[in-house]
Amino acid sequence: QVQLVESGGGVVQPGRSLRLSCAASGFTFSRYGMHWVRRAPGKGLEWVAVIWYDGTEEYYADSVEGRFIISRDNSKNMVYLQMDSLRAEDTAVYYCLRGFDYWGQGTLVTVSS
């Protein structure tokens, strides 16, 4: 069955960096676009970024453009989110998605001094 397992969350100071990872299994990874979505405490869902199945295209939310980079390694069935210049408003649970259907359980990122 499809499994998506996020890791790499934690507490980080404002301005610092963090890299999230998502390990995928149970499907042909190289055939699917992969997304990151987040939910800040007390807020709704916010789409963050997408990477094409072959890694040739990426798109970002305006709120993270220029600070976050999504990437993937199809040989390892992994997708990543490099988050730089983190801000307090980036505090959220970050979810990895296969296309628009399957979601991981999420990893919590807290940006605080």
Place this chain on the structure above:
Amino acid sequence: DIQMTQSPSSLSASVGDRVTITCRASRDIRSDLGWYQQRPGKAPKRLISAASTLQSGVPSRFSGRGSGTEFTLTITSLQPEDFATYYCLQHQSYPLTFGGGTKVEI
């Protein structure tokens, strides 16, 4: 960017009630819309794709309608496990955008 306006933001209902949630898009998104349910502490789950296609394993009391700019999610005969927050998501163009969410409470 396409704005998704979801209403109501919350509602109170009882077991057995019929509930309708609406999402309006700021421009035509055809049928490029999904509906998601999120229970507390859990990952969201897709209920409906392509505006009206029920996902496998989702109870038939859930239904979606609409195209263009106006969409609805209806739950007939609300069950205890349906008390959750519901979101629409447009995937017609990037950046993708969610509606603000509807919290369905007892």
